Structure formats: structure tokens, C-alpha cells
Amino acid sequence: MFEVKTLKDNVFLFQSSYWQLNSGCVRDKEGWAVIDPGFSPAEMERIRDFVGEKGENEKGYLIYTHSDFDHITGEPYFPQAKKVAQSNFELCSKDKQVAHIKEADEVHQLERPEFIFPSPDITFDEKLDLELKEETISLIAAPGHTRDSLFVILKNKGVMFSGDTLSNIEFPLIFFSGEKYLETLKMAECLIDRYDIRCVVPGHGSDAQGKKEILKRIKDDQQYLNDLMGQIEDFFYMGLATMEIKSVLREVRYRGDYIGAELMPVHEKNIELAINEVGDTL
Ligand SMILES: [Zn+2]
Numbered sequence: 001m002f003e004v005k006t007l008k009d010n011v012f013l014f015q016s017s018y019w020q021l022n023s024g025c026v027r028d029k030e031g032w033a034v035i036d037p038g039f040s041p042a043e044m045e046r047i048r049d050f051v052g053e054k055g056e057n058e059k060g061y062l063i064y065t066h067s068d069f070d071h072i073t074g075e076p077y078f079p080q081a082k083k084v085a086q087s088n089f090e091l092c093s094k095d096k097q098v099a100h101i102k103e104a105d106e107v108h109q110l111e112r113p114e115f116i117f118p119s120p121d122i123t124f125d126e127k128l129d130l131e132l133k134e135e136t137i138s139l140i141a142a143p144g145h146t147r148d149s150l151f152v153i154l155k156n157k158g159v160m161f162s163g164d165t166l167s168n169i170e171f172p173l174i175f176f177s178g179e180k181y182l183e184t185l186k187m188a189e190c191l192i193d194r195y196d197i198r199c200v201v202p203g204h205g206s207d208a209q210g211k212k213e214i215l216k217r218i219k220d221d222q223q224y225l226n227d228l229m230g231q232i233e234d235f236f237y238m239g240l241a242t243m244e245i246k247s248v249l250r251e252v253r254y255r256g257d258y259i260g261a262e263l264m265p266v267h268e269k270n271i272e273l274a275i276n277e278v279g280d281t282l
Contacts, residue, residue, distance in 0.1 A: 002043050004050060007199060008157045010135060012050070013207065016043050018108065020169060020204045021070055023047055024161050026154060030133035031059030034081070035152055035161050036203065037074035039104075041112045048077040061130055063139065064118065065163030065203060066149040067092035068175075069100035076113045084130065085120040086141050088148035140191070144181025145173055153191065158198040160191065166217045169205035171224050171254040171263070174270045178229045178277055185222050189215070220255050227252045228270060232278040246271055 004025075005013045012025040016039045024035035025047065037047045053060060062081035064072055067089050075083065094117045101115055122128070130137040138153040145164045152161040164173065165184065172181055191197060192214055200208040200217070208214045228249060235245045249271045251258065259267040 002046055007159060007201070007207070008154075011154060011157055011159055013201060014043065014047055014050075016040065018104070019070060020206075022161075022201050022203060022205075022207070023074075024152070024201060025051060026132065026135055026137060027051065028132050028134040031061075033061035033063055033130065033132070033137055034074065034078060035063045036065050036071040036163075037062070037077065039070055039073060040108070040110050044074055044077045047074075051078070053078065053080050059132060061137070063137075063150075063152055064089060064120070065152065065161060066146045067097060068146060068164065069097040069104070071163070071203065072097065072118055073101060073112065073115065075116070075118045082121045083118055084122045084124075084128070084139065085118075086139070086148040086150045087123040087125050088143075088146075089118075089120055089123065092146070092148060138195075140187075142184045142187065143176055144178070144184040145175055147176045149176075149184070151188070151191065153195055153197070155195055158196050159201065160188075160195075160197045160199070161201045162188070162203070164203040166200055166208065166214075166221065167202040167205040168208065168217065171259070171267070172221050172270070173266060174225075174273050178225055178270070178274045182222065182225050182229070185218050185225070188218055192218075224252065224254045228274050229278060232275055233282065236279070236282055242275060245275060249274070 007013050010026055010028050014023040018039040021038050023037045026033045032051050034051060037044050060081040062074055062078045062083045064085040098117060126141050128139045136155045138155055140151045142149045142151045142165060149163045174181055198210060200214045208217055
């Protein structure tokens, strides 16, 4: 059942039955913003009806936390909205994302209006504030998972939408840079403090409530990335061949557990990227 959860006054959360994708909504008297609405047409119609666009005179924003296929299908449902993304959104491999959507729609037998890759109306490099009447929505570049990842912070509410970072159901997936990912996690620690964030909603999985749980998620992800990245330089200097390094890094754990067979291919992609990234700096 696709239910709406009230996180705070004016702040709502929808969780899709596909990949536990989280869609956010902020609504006050003057306008609204939706974050990564998805994924099935029926679910997006539900979010659209909940938002209830009142026409051109109302402020409306559609925020993409990044350009991965599961986060970008909302465009046709919010025609009045200004589309907002980090500036690297435009650089992603659009054909690949379109192909992923097609494949997912076939597997799950979903029929959606013809998908056209979104073209943002507003982009930013480091930081952008969007003002509603009662809410300030701060967007902050948070690269690592992808080049164009961003955090959405509701300053007055102590809520952060973190895109595909800080999930409780997946270890960090490095599509862009492990080093940047670590910098972003460090930044997340500072932001939690600065804005007194008490609730973090990741792109997938359950929201983290309370600083203890939020900081634990940050620490777990830092640990995994440090274990993955931190030894590679030494291995190179010890003269290990790439194949040997890969085999050692397969043993890296996440939250104390070895990576299972199902997620091993994703972990191996992380290893590959990490070795290339560290190798480039030597
Ligand atoms: Zn995702």
C-alpha cells in the first residue's frame, strides 16, 4: 500500500513498492517541492494528487537528488514545476538511464507516458536555497555515489533528504568517486550538527530518526569506504598484482558482515573503481 507518512508539519514521505524508493514532499501555503517522485505511474499520480498543483501562480519545484533512472521519472506528472538539479546532472549518460527505465518497465509491466530525459530549469554548482513561505530548502552538492548527487536540507525542520547516500539497505555504491564519497560523508557530519538534523531520509530504505542512528549510518559507510580505499596504496607498494588486491578486498565487510553473493558483483564494481581511483594518484 502506497501510504503517505507525515515526517514533520508540511513534510511528507511516500515509499514506493519498487526498491523502497523514497519520495519527499514539502508543502506550505505558498508552494511546494517534491523530491524524486517515483516510481510507478500509479504511485506518481498519487503524489501528484496529494500535491494538488493549483496552477501557474503557485511556486512548485521538482528536485532530482541525482540522475539515476529510478529518481527521474516524475517530470510528466508535475508540468508546472521548476525542475532543479545539480549542474552535473546534464553530464550523465542519458541513454543508459533511459534503457534502465525501459528494462524496469518491462520487468514490472509498467506503462508510462513516453519518457523524455529531464532538462532542469535551475541548476547550481555548490549550494542553492529555494524559498517557500514557511520553509527554506537548501540544496548542497554531495558527489560520490554519482557526480551530480545532492542533499536536500529543510532548515527549519531538521530534515535532510540524502539521495542514494546513507541508506540502511545498501552499502555505498560508488558510481563516481570513493574519495568524493568520503568527503561528502564528512560534510554530512558537519551538516547534521550545523542544521541540527534529526531525520535523514535516504533514496531507498527507512528514514533515520535521531542523531545516534544518523551518525551510525555515516560511520558505517565511512568504515566500509576506508577499508576499501585505505589499503590499496600499500598493496601497490608491496607489489601485489591487481588480481591479488581484488581478491583481498572482496573480504571487506559492511557493518561487520562479509558481502553476500547477491551483492558481490556491486561490491566488485566498487573495488574496480577504487583501484583505478587510487592507482591514478600514484
Ligand atoms: Zn536510487
